[in-house]
Amino acid sequence: ELCARTGRTPKTISEIITGKAPISPETAFLLELALHKPATYWLGLETEYQDSRIRRRFVDDLGKRISEAR
Numbered sequence: 058e059l060c061a062r063t064g065r066t067p068k069t070i071s072e073i074i075t076g077k078a079p080i081s082p083e084t085a086f087l088l089e090l091a092l093h094k095p096a097t098y099w100l101g102l103e104t105e106y107q108d109s110r111i112r113r114r115f116v117d118d119l120g121k122r123i124s125e126a127r
Contacts, residue, residue, distance in 0.1 A: 062091035076110075079103055 060067050065084060072078035080088070085099035 059091065063087040076106065079107070 059065075060070055063070070063084070064087060069078060069084075073080055073084070080099050080103040082096065082100065085096035085103070088094065088099045089096040
């Protein structure tokens, strides 16, 4: 149903849900129309997700460097 309401393919929606594709501004707007949550809400979720990925990768890399230095 979400695909029909947004005009996005099942593959695109699946990739967004699983974190394999980002929520673009256009998709955020379509989600706003379909789900009655502002586009800024969806873009905020995307920003938070990307921020957590970067932080997690940084912490993992730092942990590896510390282990290698020992």
